[in-house]
Amino acid sequence: MAVVGGGLAGLAATVRLAENGLQVELFEARPRLGGRAASFRDPRSGQWIDRSQHVSMGCCTAVADFCRRTELADGFQRHRRLHFFGPDGTRYDFAAAWWLPAPLHLLPSLLGLKYLRLKDRFGIARAMFRLAHTGPSELDETATIGDWLRGQGQSEIAIQGFWSVVLRSALAETADRASFAAARKVFVDGLLASHGAYELDLPKIALAELFDRRLSNWLTERSVTVHRGARVKEIDGDGRKAATLVMSDGTRREFDFFVVAVPWHKVRKLLAGAILDAIPALQDVSEIQPVPITAVHLWFDRRISELPHAVLVGRLSQWVFCEQLIAGQARPLHCRADTARLCSVHHYQVVISGSQELRGRRREEVVAQVRSELEAIWPAARGARLVRWRIVTEPAAVFSMRPGIDRLRPPQRTPVANLALAGDWTATGWPATMEGAVRSGNAAAEAVQRTLGSRKLPKS
Secondary structure: OEEEOOEHHHHHHHHHHHHOOOOOEEEEOOOOOEOOOOEEEOOOOOOEEEOOOOOEEOOOHHHHHHHHHOOOHHHEEEEOOEEEEOOOOOEEEEOOOOOOOOOOOOHHHHHOOOOOOHHHHHHHHHHHHHHHOOOHHHOOOOOEHHHHHHHOOOOHHHHHHHHHHHHHHHHOOOOOOOEHHHHHHHHHHHHHOOOOOOOEEEEOOOHHHHHHHHHHHHHHHOOOEEEEOOOEEEEEEOOOOEEEEEEOOOOEEEOOOEEEOOOHHHHHHHEOHHHHHOOHHHOOHHHOOEEEEEEEEEEEOOOOOOOOEEEEOOOOOOEEEEHHHHOOOOOOOOOOHHHHHHOOOEEEEEEEEOHHHHOOOOHHHHHHHHHHHHHHHOHHHOOOOEEEEEEEEEEEEEEOOOOOHHHHOOOOEOOOOOEEEOOOOOOOOOOOOHHHHHHHHHHHHHHHHHHHOOOOOOOO
């Protein structure tokens, strides 16, 4: 069978199918696997640098299971303490209280966010409790979380200083744009469901090493054929059955089953007209709106913070990650001999989710503002020399979780019996996250297995 798309959704489907003993060929148009979970080679140091920080959480059980099964779990490090910096630069640590049961375990940390007024902190706690006890029948698919919060008496200070801070990180949207249902899932599943739900799992090594090299080796050992740089032009067939992969060079390959794991804005172009007509759930998929995420990479000549990560409130910069500390490196980077003048540099990544506001701005201006914000928090940044910088923007990093989005998300199983869909944009119940991607891949593989029944394709 063929899996088209080597992002996390396609990889998850391929892994599950290979584990079930199926003969699988994976086709990826790019020269690497991992999709948006990608790295670039820094030409100065020769190191792999992740294009944009990817984060899993304690609530992301499918990702954890996927990494355990594919022997990638050791590539992540668990962080149980978050670090918030208020508008005045004061630091507030955020962690679960071990003596309190969920969903009360984060209450002391919430009440400790003193950049918010005391009445706002108690108001947030009350709203979180009500959110946790909102049943499925009460979810208004047409409402934003901002509508609901204002109905609960939340002040604009609370909305901007807490609710939108979390939502920009999780959904790349503000409270005024994110759907009530999606936001509820973020806060209930990601913060309240269990003691460890909010904890961060950050990659200790480059994403390219995890999902391109190590996972590719794991697949090859299980007889999966991986085709990199293999651009599929079309999946041909009729309304009942997909039959053929048509490659960009005109080559045609026949397969018994197909998993299509490409982004929503590419899926309709990939399917032949008869197949597309047979999947009405894809009719309005082009209405899904993309949301950009920007990563500002900064290399300083010294360490500016001892923290591995930080949340910045009320600033353009939203998250700051120190790659050396995440990777557990005790010393600065060591450069190649021919770039000795760049030795002992420290790499920081500043993530700006929902970065539409940066369109039209000069890159130098963005870097200057980000640096100014870092200097306002960490005095060491004021005397540091910025050795170099790079801005990476993914224009369609995620899709907008606005009200009504679920009606545009198709199920993984389709009316075409031998074709399944995968992608974080399909109907997973999760936003555009690694967890959603893995869950979609698992569901697509399960759809194939249900169609097969007791019959299996031969092993290679």
